[in-house]
Amino acid sequence: MKINILGTATTKFGELWDVSPREMAREAMSNALRESGLKPSQIDALFVGNMLSGILGNQANLASLIAEELGNPQIPAFRIEGACASGGLALHNAINSINAGQYKTVLVLGLEKMTDHSQEEITSALSAAGSDEERMSGLTFPGIYALMAQAYMQQYNVDEETLAAVSVKNHYHGSFNPKAQFQSPITVGDVMRSPKVADPLKLLDCSPVSDGASAVVISNDVSIKSKKPVTIIASEVATDTLGLYNRKSFTSLMSVVTASEKAYQATGLKPADIDVAEIHDCFSISEAIAVEDLGFAKRGEGAKDISEGKMTLFKGKTICNPSGGLKACGHPVGATGIKQIVEITEQLRGTAGKRQAVDAKIGLTHNVGGSGAVAAIHILKAGGGNS
Amino acid sequence: MKINILGTATTKFGELWDVSPREMAREAMSNALRESGLKPSQIDALFVGNMLSGILGNQANLASLIAEELGNPQIPAFRIEGACASGGLALHNAINSINAGQYKTVLVLGLEKMTDHSQEEITSALSAAGSDEERMSGLTFPGIYALMAQAYMQQYNVDEETLAAVSVKNHYHGSFNPKAQFQSPITVGDVMRSPKVADPLKLLDCSPVSDGASAVVISNDVSIKSKKPVTIIASEVATDTLGLYNRKSFTSLMSVVTASEKAYQATGLKPADIDVAEIHDCFSISEAIAVEDLGFAKRGEGAKDISEGKMTLFKGKTICNPSGGLKACGHPVGATGIKQIVEITEQLRGTAGKRQAVDAKIGLTHNVGGSGAVAAIHILKAGGGNS
Numbered sequence: 001m002k003i004n005i006l007g008t009a010t011t012k013f014g015e016l017w018d019v020s021p022r023e024m025a026r027e028a029m030s031n032a033l034r035e036s037g038l039k040p041s042q043i044d045a046l047f048v049g050n051m052l053s054g055i056l057g058n059q060a061n062l063a064s065l066i067a068e069e070l071g072n073p074q075i076p077a078f079r080i081e082g083a084c085a086s087g088g089l090a091l092h093n094a095i096n097s098i099n100a101g102q103y104k105t106v107l108v109l110g111l112e113k114m115t116d117h118s119q120e121e122i123t124s125a126l127s128a129a130g131s132d133e134e135r136m137s138g139l140t141f142p143g144i145y146a147l148m149a150q151a152y153m154q155q156y157n158v159d160e161e162t163l164a165a166v167s168v169k170n171h172y173h174g175s176f177n178p179k180a181q182f183q184s185p186i187t188v189g190d191v192m193r194s195p196k197v198a199d200p201l202k203l204l205d206c207s208p209v210s211d212g213a214s215a216v217v218i219s220n221d222v223s224i225k226s227k228k229p230v231t232i233i234a235s236e237v238a239t240d241t242l243g244l245y246n247r248k249s250f251t252s253l254m255s256v257v258t259a260s261e262k263a264y265q266a267t268g269l270k271p272a273d274i275d276v277a278e279i280h281d282c283f284s285i286s287e288a289i290a291v292e293d294l295g296f297a298k299r300g301e302g303a304k305d306i307s308e309g310k311m312t313l314f315k316g317k318t319i320c321n322p323s324g325g326l327k328a329c330g331h332p333v334g335a336t337g338i339k340q341i342v343e344i345t346e347q348l349r350g351t352a353g354k355r356q357a358v359d360a361k362i363g364l365t366h367n368v369g370g371s372g373a374v375a376a377i378h379i380l381k382a383g384g385g386n387s
Numbered sequence: 388m389k390i391n392i393l394g395t396a397t398t399k400f401g402e403l404w405d406v407s408p409r410e411m412a413r414e415a416m417s418n419a420l421r422e423s424g425l426k427p428s429q430i431d432a433l434f435v436g437n438m439l440s441g442i443l444g445n446q447a448n449l450a451s452l453i454a455e456e457l458g459n460p461q462i463p464a465f466r467i468e469g470a471c472a473s474g475g476l477a478l479h480n481a482i483n484s485i486n487a488g489q490y491k492t493v494l495v496l497g498l499e500k501m502t503d504h505s506q507e508e509i510t511s512a513l514s515a516a517g518s519d520e521e522r523m524s525g526l527t528f529p530g531i532y533a534l535m536a537q538a539y540m541q542q543y544n545v546d547e548e549t550l551a552a553v554s555v556k557n558h559y560h561g562s563f564n565p566k567a568q569f570q571s572p573i574t575v576g577d578v579m580r581s582p583k584v585a586d587p588l589k590l591l592d593c594s595p596v597s598d599g600a601s602a603v604v605i606s607n608d609v610s611i612k613s614k615k616p617v618t619i620i621a622s623e624v625a626t627d628t629l630g631l632y633n634r635k636s637f638t639s640l641m642s643v644v645t646a647s648e649k650a651y652q653a654t655g656l657k658p659a660d661i662d663v664a665e666i667h668d669c670f671s672i673s674e675a676i677a678v679e680d681l682g683f684a685k686r687g688e689g690a691k692d693i694s695e696g697k698m699t700l701f702k703g704k705t706i707c708n709p710s711g712g713l714k715a716c717g718h719p720v721g722a723t724g725i726k727q728i729v730e731i732t733e734q735l736r737g738t739a740g741k742r743q744a745v746d747a748k749i750g751l752t753h754n755v756g757g758s759g760a761v762a763a764i765h766i767l768k769a770g771g772g773n774s
Contacts, residue, residue: 045624054441054468060515061470064626064760068633074645076624077761078476081441081466083448089465093480099487102622128447235489237432237463239451246455258461373451374464 007036013330049090083129085369087337088376110338131243146198156300164191165307174324176355181330210330253372271295278340337367394423400717436477470516472756474724475763497725518630533585543687551578552694561711563742568717597717616771640759658682665727724754
């Protein structure tokens with residue numbers, strides 16, 4: 001499978017009080033189109049990854065609405081939703097539609113507007129990704145991931161300081177990213193002194209609530225040339241139970257293991273072949289577990305490896321979250337999966353500026369919904385496809 | 388394109404107070420699987436069409452939840468949303484994923500649970516399919532379709548009695564459908580005497596609020612044999628502006644015209660080749676306009692043709708809404724697009740019982756979201772594919 005990435009763009013992520021969802025979408029789409037050199041009329045279909053437009057915005061025809069903003073009358077448009085993996089799932093369906101021969105060139109938009117609402121509304125809305133049983137027992141997502149962190153720390157004898165290194169790395173990376181919500185480095189001490197959210201997770205172990213939109217233009221039309229080609233060579237999705245209580249392990253996500261194994265198999269690549277990865281670090285524990293599930297670290301050694309700099313820019317081997325990840329870059333949930341593609345594309349083109357990973361040829365994105373109830377894995381490669 | 392339909396099922400549609408969304412999904416999925424002769428483990432992916440689980444049920448990871456009910460661990464699962472066309476859009480993406488070679492055999496579920504909520508909640512939730520501008524001016528969907536009806540009646544000199552014939556036909560058809568929400572015939576007088584909802588639309592011009600789930604198992608795996616094969620030979624989607632105020636015409640939906648033209652072109656078929664069709668008659672006016680947009684009737688003659696019995700079982704040429712349509716069968720919004728496929732499959736297999744259309748070989752489904760902001764058209768054919 002070879003899908004060419006022709007254009008990418010992302011808005012700044014953050015508390016964007018002064019922009020509407022439509023305006024964010026327009027900015028991301030028009031910039032991605034500009035980079036691709038294409039006009040709206042050359043786009044065959046639109047895929048929108050979004051979680052909360054219905055719950056928070058009472059808008060349940062979002063893809064048609066965004067199609068109006070794109071300015072291509074009658075274009076087929078779809079909203080794909082799978083909680084915080086909505087962006088990755090939208091991309092997966094977009095890729096399938098191209099490989100089916102149904103469309104040639106499509107635009108995939110990830111979009112979320114969260115900060116216009118109260119903390120209570122946002123907490124309630126985000127709980128919509130969870131299981132009824134865990135919600136009824138009062139668990140919110142920080143609580144669910146705190147249980148995973150407790151299990152991980154006990155099982156592998158890991159302390160809170162080691163876990164905190166995930167946030168420290170991602171804030172360091174975010175300090176090089178002008179689109180990141182937080183651009184200042186933090187220390188392990190900062191994380192340790194930040195307020196407890198759900199023991200052992202503290203405020204600086206958690207990704208923020210954010211607004212943002214990201215867009216990619218992808219195609220298999222070989223007549224459209226790209227100056228710095230990047231191709232998507234694998235797209236795999238898998239699910240798991242919504243509730244942790246139904247799973248064999250709290251310290252591994254079967255959805256991620258299954259989808260990434262399929263992606264490695266489809267490409268013949270091994271985890272060691274991945275130069276750079278964007279990881280769904282909604283909490284520090286998420287990235288520690290993710291790097292193990294993806295095969296970048298041995299079981300129980302993810303947090304330790306991260307704390308030793310093995311996944312840090314300029315010194316690590318597999319650079320994780322060069323963008324700053326969800327932690328520093330921000331987490332507008334439907335946009336995240338597409339922002340990851342934007343970041344890896346820049347890394348593989350060598351256009352990531354101050355946060356450029358050295359000699360990055362192959363990259364991976366890891367986008368998770370709920371506490372691992374769904375995962376989307378994409379593998380990208382520098383160089384042209386179909387040629 | 389040839390996608391085989393291996394199994395179909397639908398729950399009864401109606402006010403299903405005593406069943407949860409999970410139970411409805413389980414019933415539809417297990418019956419569709421039973422008909423296909425397949426086990427859950429033989430399903431490669433799950434697509435769920437649903438509009439309101441987020442807004443009304445605060446559930447935003449629905450596809451993963453339904454995957455649990457299906458009982459196939461780690462299966463890729465997607466929720467596709469496009470207002471009342473969610474079912475048709477889910478099927479379109481499912482078909483693309485098969486034609487891409489990504490999956491071979493997939494299950495598509497349409498699901499909606501509406502009646503557990505107050506009228507106010509439902510009205511507000513359904514307005515989520517509309518444009519901000521029309522909502523701000525106080526328009527709900529009956530109001531929007533009433534404007535279309537007013538324009539249609541003036542433009543073509545059609546009276547309310549003629550429009551009422553749509554509901555009379557669909558209730559007549561529904562009287563043969565044990566799964567329909569309403570199974571009693573009505574007269575033009577009944578429609579005329581029913582309370583005004585939005586002039587000129589009366590209660591019996593409007594489809595009801597309903598619960599229900601429908602499922603289809605589709606595949607391109609030629610090793611799986613079906614006793615009464617039916618194939619999907621076209622799947623096309625198009626959009627339009629959300630608001631009527633942005634459109635050139637109130638009496639035609641450009642999304643339907645565009646998608647159906649593509650479907651006819653893809654198959655080499657003409658409107659006259661369609662023997663049986665399921666039409667998105669959310670209001671009586673919708674079907675009058677639809678049969679014109681689909682080419683079954685000349686402009687301005689849709690309501691008249693229906694009133695003259697040209698689309699009625701046992702006497703018409705192009706039988707429209709043999710199931711009873713949204714009007715009599717019920718309209719659980721996300722399920723409707725899949726129920727249409729279930730009905731046309733039965734018609735083409737010749738297993739539709741008392742509501743069997745004579746000699747039906749080719750069928751069409753017409754699924755619309757919002758007031759035409761999105762439309763999905765599918766064409767089905769009796770007989771096996773890939774053989």
